Amino acid sequence: MRSSLNQSPITLIENARFLTQDPQNPVADAVVIVEGKIIALDESAGRFQNVEKIDAEGAIVVPGFNDVHAHSVWFGQTLLEIDLSQSKTPGAVYEALAGALKHEGSEQLGAKPQWLIASGFNPNLLEGAELEINKLDRSTGGRPLLIKHNSGHAYTVNSKALEIAGVDPRDPVEIEGGEIVTDQDGLATGLLDENAMRIIQDILQPEASSELVQALERATQHYVTEGLTSVTDAGVAGGWIGHSPREISAYQAAEIPTRMQLMPTIDVLHNLSGHTSEEPGYGIDTGLRTGFGDDKLQIGPTKIFTDGSLLGTTAAMSEDYQCCSHHGYFQGDVEEMRGQALRAASLGWSLALHAIGDAAVEFSIGVIMEAIDSFGAPSMPHRIEHGGVVQDDQIKRMADYGIILVPQPRFIREFGDSMAEKIGVERTNLSYPAKRLLDAGMILPGSSDRPVANGAPLKVMEAFVNRETETGELYGTSERITAAEALYAYTAGSAYVTGWGGKKGQIKPGQLADLAFLEDNPLEVASTSIGSIEVVGTMVGGEMVHGKF
The missing domain is CATH 3.20.20.140 (Metal-dependent hydrolases)
Known part of the structure; x- marks a missing residue:
């Protein structure tokens, strides 16, 4: 133990108030970190020599935030697509789409420039008004359109998109577990609910691994600005929430500062052959299952x-x-x-x-x-x-x-x-x-379902x-x-x-050194001000990945 500590850099964080989330020791004043883990608090921290000091300048320090239900690729893509989150009238939607056509080749058109792809749409903001498919057609200049609803459970498309999908707007097919919504005359409105979204996904997916990597890197770089150090992606690699059968490989290829846990959808699991003495398997090729990884x-x-x-x-x-x-x-x-x-x-x-x-x-x-x-x-x-x-x-x-x-x-x-x-x-x-x-x-x-809703942990709290x-x-x-x-x-x-109790989530010796540095104490400010507290630093495994320290 002693020789290991002598060889490894020792980091001392001081001038901070640590809210440890350990009921036996709820507050601390100093923390020592070695090889990505917390090894000592308070008085025990003083026995270490030749430390690298971080002056936290009076910050409130809490364990890194952990969102157990989010969608990182989807969120990263919203940062590249037409933003309809503030569009509160049909006219505003039509204007945003028409405006995007004037920026050919820009990031706003997303990774598939032949399509217009928009995100963040909340139909409930339109206050009873509905988008009209003929006006969507005019606004998009003959280009196929995909509008992703922020709920994640519906799309709105135009006539060109339906045509590409092989759907006759005058006589749309019925879909189990979903609906191509029609008006009183039986004509498609452009709204696709639940499993009906698959008719568009079958065209646009699988997405290129390079697109997924780009989306992941954008998403996770944003995460750390909010103190997020761990995120669970709730549905990858298949189904209507997945992006590619190779989606998990994008997480390996991307430069990701946060810890990630992935939920493959049940659609990905399939029969697996094995030795004749074994029961037939059911899972991902090679037999990977819950818990594999680090x-x-x-x-x-x-x-x-x-x-x-x-x-x-x-x-x-x-x-x-x-x-x-x-x-x-x-x-x-x-x-x-x-x-x-x-x-x-x-x-x-x-x-x-x-x-x-x-x-x-x-x-x-x-x-x-x-x-x-x-x-x-x-x-x-x-x-x-x-x-x-x-x-x-x-x-x-x-x-x-x-x-x-x-x-x-x-x-x-x-x-x-x-x-x-x-x-x-x-x-x-x-x-x-x-x-x-x-x-x-x-x-x-704690969870957000981002990008369905704002995923900043302090706002969710x-x-x-x-x-x-x-x-x-x-x-x-x-x-x-x-x-x-x-x-x-x-x-x-x-x-x-997420299966990591006792290994992270608390500021306690032996746990991972994942920390969020806050400008104010969320336990002391007015409840309406918790979401406005600034995250001034984020540490993952003892390394600062965001902030001024």
């Missing part, structure tokens, strides 16, 4: 989509939506989805089931309970992603079985008014829970605490948690959920 890049659970979204009223509910007389739908045959999930679990995969409506949550709980009863609890916990509506009895069963729920409170800040309109006041009190999870003894992680909609209305205030609970969720909570 602290920089790792395979996580397999991602399974069971339903859609609240914004698109495609999430599977037990009762009708408030706004319309239907209760959504599942994305596939429930018995087929159950069979896939159980087969994956039987062969070592942890499960991450996207479930927003309470009917989908019920289905997912049943599948995971059956998996645990049959095959035991996995080393990396099974998860349910989102939980747009979750009943009390469902939380009890999740707690009993150690199932993780991964909610996104930032949805409330950005889409709360629209969600409340669709599900009604009663169900907003059951929507994207947090306090009920903690009260039940469950571990709460503020949403955990305030639960206010875009217009300041309160949304399920009984689910509010404290700033301290929100900070723990985004650090130690996330580490546990």
Whole structure:
């Protein structure tokens, strides 16, 4: 031990207040780092000689933030595509598209210049108005158009795009688990819900590895400016959320400053041959599965989509939506989805089931309970992603079985008014829970679903605490948690959920030296100011990857 320390650089961070997230030692004043790990705090830090000192200039230092549900390639692409996030009228959308045509060859046209590709579109901002396909046609000058909705569960396209996809706008085909939306005359409007998006993805994908690398590098360089040191990509390599069968190789090729965990979609898993004495395999070629990798890049659970979204009223509910007389739908045959999930679990995969409506949550709980009863609890916990509506009895069963729920409170800040309109006041009190999870003894992680919503961790933490909609209305205030609970969720909570509890997420000897340096204390500022705190530095594995130190 002594000779190793003598050979390795020793870094001492001082003049800081460390919020350790270790209940046994919640605050520290000095930290010593060797070979990317924390080895000493406070008085123990003083025994080291010949240290390289970092003066933190009075910063508040917390464990690096960990977003357990984001989409990095998708987010990186939004930084290259036409931005419709501020377009609040159909006219503004048409103008943005027409304006992009004047910048031929610019980055704004994205990696496929023959197409116009736009991101960040929120149809709920149009206040009842809808895009018209004939006006989209005129605005795009004969070019095929793809508008990605920020929900991730819908596209809007023009007539040229439908033509390329082989769809007759006068007589569109029916698609299981999705819809080519039509008007009262049976004509395609250009809106593609859920699995209907695949008709466009089949044209534009697989995407080139060089495009994926570029998107990843842009995304992760942005992450570290917000104190993010670990991110889980919730669905890669296949399905309608993937970009290429070679997507994982792009993470190996890219210069990425953050730690990454990847969820291959269930679409990627397939039968694997082996020795005649073995049961048939089911997974990725070579037999890779949950847990493979290291602290920089790792395979996580397999991602399974069971339903859609609240914004698109495609999430599977037990009762009708408030706004319309239907209760959504599942994305596939429930018995087929159950069979896939159980087969994956039987062969070592942890499960991450996207479930927003309470009917989908019920289905997912049943599948995971059956998996645990049959095959035991996995080393990396099974998860349910989102939980747009979750009943009390469902939380009890999740707690009993150690199932993780991964909610996104930032949805409330950005889409709360629209969600409340669709599900009604009663169900907003059951929507994207947090306090009920903690009260039940469950571990709460931090996540954003970026780029569906703003993914800055401090802004998500503020949403955990305030639960206010875009217009300041309160949304399920009984689910509010404290700033301290929100900070723990985004650090130690996330580490546990991703299988890294005790190895990162706390400022504690033996854990990875991933740190975020903040200009102010999120536990002491007004709750409405948490999201405005500046991140003045970010460290990953003992190396500064952002900031002034």
